[in-house]
Amino acid sequence: MSDPTITKPYSLDAIYDTEVFEEKTVSEAQWRSDATFSYLDKYPNIELSTIWVVGKDGVKSPLIDPTTVIVPEKAEPFAIKSFVWSPNGEHILLTEKPRVRFESHGDLYLYTISSNQLFRLTNSKEFQRHAAFSKDGKTIGFVRAGNLWTIDLEGNECQLTTDGCETLYNGGCGWVYEEELALAKSWEWSPDGLHIAYLQQDESTVPEVLLPTYDTLHSAPLKTRYPRAGDSNPTVRLGILTIESKSTTWIDISPTDNSEFLVAKLQFAPDGKLLVFRLDRLQKQLDLLLIDIEDGSVS
Secondary structure (H helix, E strand, O other): OOOOOOOOOHHHHHHHOOOOOOOOOEEEEEOOOOOOOOEEOOOOOOOOOEEEEEEEEEEEEOOOOHOOOOOOOOOOOOOOOOOEEEOOOOOOEEOOOOOOOOOOOOOOEEEEOOOOEEEEEOOOOOOEEEEEEEOOOOEEEEEEOEEEEEEEEEOOOOEEOOOOOOEEOEEEEOHHHHHOOOOOOOOOEOOOOOOOEEEHHHHHHHEEEEEOOOOOOOOEEEEEEEOOOOOOEEEEEEEEEOOOOOOOEEOOOOOOOOOOOEEEEEOOOOOEEEEEEEEOOOOOOOEEEEOOOOOOOEE
8 A cells, every 4th residue: 555654454544544445436427419528526626516528538627617606596606416418518407416316306407508607497395306308408307206397498397297196106216126226217208309208106015114214313214115025016107208298108018927027227219119128026037128109019
């Protein structure tokens, strides 16, 4: 070890008083439309984070001086916790809170690079997650309180589903899918922006368990729906939502023997057909399904 303060491997001083064992990660790593690379890290000499861009020559530089990105209603710098690029690279979608598991990402803000202006898109106390631009960059979809919504760049909202509740989620997933399949956001824009494919997950038959929390001295346990061996898994069904009519067509993707299954991924092909990864409950067989969203055929 090169650090002179360390006298022997794995000493307490090395662990707690130096950065030798500190984990090094790249946060919010994303490609840009111009094939350069971006990520989130501290701005030089201050505690605020910003978006860094790595050029094709390997040189990295901060894209934004975060001290100049001002929250309109607070007149103070906006703390960048996460970001999503618009398809044309002109705008960046920012969330009020970090995009971490099982927590709300907070309100949405739109940052315009050319004008260095920040615009507040949503103003809601509801649980919000999984925001993403449509392919033309004119609309943003997101999940609020178990329902799918859209919002344009001027802040005009539209609710697309209405049946989301404490145990029924449209476009989002509960513990099993997020933990076992790394699938939290379970909706996708079609290439033409006219449809959204999404999973509707029902956890009403999944038993609740109590998880200990340690945030405060007398923390109350956290209730989570968690299937132990032999318990019911959450059930899912696949919907194709037409944006204009706000109507959903349900597609039967269950196996021919009607056995339990999981959906591991949704992805649109460039021609507008939908790819679905389907697993059996024991996760021994993976089926790749191709779905024509116009006629609902599955192969």
